[in-house]
Amino acid sequence: MKRITAITCWSLATTFMTGCTFDATFPQEAEALGEAESQLVVSNALNPNALNPNALNPNALSPSALQLIQDPGSSGDLSRQLLRYTVSCALNPTQSFSFSWTDAFGVVHSETYSGLLGLAVGWANNRLSTSGAEWVSACLASRVNWYGATVIISSRGPTAHLSTTSEERAGYPAIEGAFFGNLFTSTPAIYSCHNLTNVDNSRSQQRDCAAGHVNPDGSVSSCGMLQILGSCSDYCSSIDASRGYYPSCFTSSDHLGTPISAVVTTALP
Numbered sequence: 001m002k003r004i005t006a007i008t009c010w011s012l013a014t015t016f017m018t019g020c021t022f023d024a025t026f027p028q029e030a031e032a033l034g035e036a037e038s039q040l041v042v043s044n045a046l047n048p049n050a051l052n053p054n055a056l057n058p059n060a061l062s063p064s065a066l067q068l069i070q071d072p073g074s075s076g077d078l079s080r081q082l083l084r085y086t087v088s089c090a091l092n093p094t095q096s097f098s099f100s101w102t103d104a105f106g107v108v109h110s111e112t113y114s115g116l117l118g119l120a121v122g123w124a125n126n127r128l129s130t131s132g133a134e135w136v137s138a139c140l141a142s143r144v145n146w147y148g149a150t151v152i153i154s155s156r157g158p159t160a161h162l163s164t165t166s167e168e169r170a171g172y173p174a175i176e177g178a179f180f181g182n183l184f185t186s187t188p189a190i191y192s193c194h195n196l197t198n199v200d201n202s203r204s205q206q207r208d209c210a211a212g213h214v215n216p217d218g219s220v221s222s223c224g225m226l227q228i229l230g231s232c233s234d235y236c237s238s239i240d241a242s243r244g245y246y247p248s249c250f251t252s253s254d255h256l257g258t259p260i261s262a263v264v265t266t267a268l269p
Contacts, residue, residue, distance in 0.1 A: 042145035045150040050078040050225030062192045072104040084113045089139035091115025133184035134262035141179035141190045142264040144223050146208040154267040156245035169244045172267040174198045178246045179209030193232035
């Protein structure tokens with residue numbers, strides 16, 4: 001097994017933390033294939049309040065972002081959770097991101113977050129591209145959970161990194177909805193739409209964020225900054241039935257503007 005470790009950190013590393021280590025480990029081919037076959041069925045429990053654009057930057061770490069990551073309190077907990085999910089979305093299983101932070105009692109905590117989906121592996125060494133920013137944003141949005149509960153979902157989309165097997169599609173047949181947008185711009189925005197047929201199924205499995213959380217008074221709340229558009233049939237191109245995802249979506253129901261292809265479609269059992 002060959003390991004390459006960069007001594008200095010830039011791009012993804014400087015987006016979140018100084019004094020970090022980025023590891024790229026290249027396993028044997030058999031190991032890589034085994035990981036690739038199972039990497040698309042992922043867990044989600046990202047707190048809606050953690051989806052904070054102030055902690056995200058495609059190139060350099062801002063003072064406010066650094067402060068959030070190093071905060072020993074609840075804000076720091078949320079920022080580190082966001083970092084963990086961002087690494088999981090952006091990097092692949094051969095890559096990891098290590099850093100340390102100090103709690104209120106002066107105890108240093110060393111942590112390592114591993115990649116999973118590999119939607120922006122180049123971010124480890126270069127500035128995050130617009131396409132990469134959109135894919136990572138969509139991935140993060142798809143993994144937000146109103147309850148902070150871990151629910152296994154099938155993540156799909158028009159990219160080789162999110163291709164699925166027929167077995168996975170059979171095991172996760174209920175298309176929940178789609179997520180898209182960009183959290184890395186000066187005016188960050190992220191959207192969700194839902195499959196009307198499966199809204200009840202999603203909510204029964206503690207997945208509320210595509211359609212919104214129903215409050216005791218009957219009103220519907222969005223998950224943090226996620227903007228709920230409505231039915232995916234109104235905002236997205238027709239679903240690719242053979243692959244189980246929406247190929248592209250729009251932010252308006254009249255489909256004005258350029259279609260967004262960096263769309264993460266989620267499915268449940």
